Amino acid sequence: MKKQPAMKIPKSLFAQFLDWLTILVFAAVVIFLITQFSALPDRVPGHYDGKGDVDRWGSKMELWxxxxxxxxxxxxxxxxxxxxxxxxxxxxxxxxxxxxxxxxQLMLNVLKNESVLLFSYLTFQGIRVATGGTEGLGIFFMPIFLVVIIGSMIIFLIRMLKL
Structure with a gap:
C-alpha cells in the first residue's frame, strides 16, 4: 500500500462555523444541566426505544x-x-x-458536529422528560437522526467519487 502524501489543509469557514455552533449549543446544554441538576428527580430517562419512548430509567448522574x-x-x-x-x-x-x-476533512467535521449535537439534544430532552416537560423523543427522532447521519455520509461519498 502506497503512503499518501501529507498536506496541511486549512479548515474551511463552513467547518469553523459548524464547530462554533456546536460548541455554543453544547455549552448551553451543559449549563442547562448544571442549573437544573438539583431540581431533577432521582430517576431520569436512561434509554429510549426505537419509537422514542423511555424504556429504562436511571440515576440523574447518568445524564452526565x-x-x-x-x-x-x-x-x-x-x-x-x-x-x-x-x-x-x-x-x-x-x-x-x-x-x-x-x-x-469536511466529512469528518460534519459527522463530528452532528454526533455532538445529537448528544446535546438527548441530554436536553432527558432533562425535559425528567421534569415532565415532554414524554419522550417522539416517533420521528430515530428516522430523522438516521437520515441526517446516513445522508451526510452518502453526500460525502458521492462527492468523493465525483472528484
Missing amino acids: ILPLIGVLLWIPMTVLEKYPHLFNYMNLREDNIEAQYRNG
Missing part, C-alpha cells in the same frame, strides 16, 4: 454520560481532522489529492 461521550468524540475527531492523509480514499490520484483531503 451523554456530554462526556460528546467530549470524548469531539477531541479525537478534531485532532484527526488535521490529518486527512490518514483517511482511506477510493479514487485518490495526483490531480485530486487536495480536493479529496478537503472533502474527507
Whole structure:
C-alpha cells in the first residue's frame, strides 16, 4: 500500500462555523444541566426505544454520560481532522489529492458536529422528560437522526467519487 502524501489543509469557514455552533449549543446544554441538576428527580430517562419512548430509567448522574461521550468524540475527531492523509480514499490520484483531503476533512467535521449535537439534544430532552416537560423523543427522532447521519455520509461519498 502506497503512503499518501501529507498536506496541511486549512479548515474551511463552513467547518469553523459548524464547530462554533456546536460548541455554543453544547455549552448551553451543559449549563442547562448544571442549573437544573438539583431540581431533577432521582430517576431520569436512561434509554429510549426505537419509537422514542423511555424504556429504562436511571440515576440523574447518568445524564452526565451523554456530554462526556460528546467530549470524548469531539477531541479525537478534531485532532484527526488535521490529518486527512490518514483517511482511506477510493479514487485518490495526483490531480485530486487536495480536493479529496478537503472533502474527507469536511466529512469528518460534519459527522463530528452532528454526533455532538445529537448528544446535546438527548441530554436536553432527558432533562425535559425528567421534569415532565415532554414524554419522550417522539416517533420521528430515530428516522430523522438516521437520515441526517446516513445522508451526510452518502453526500460525502458521492462527492468523493465525483472528484
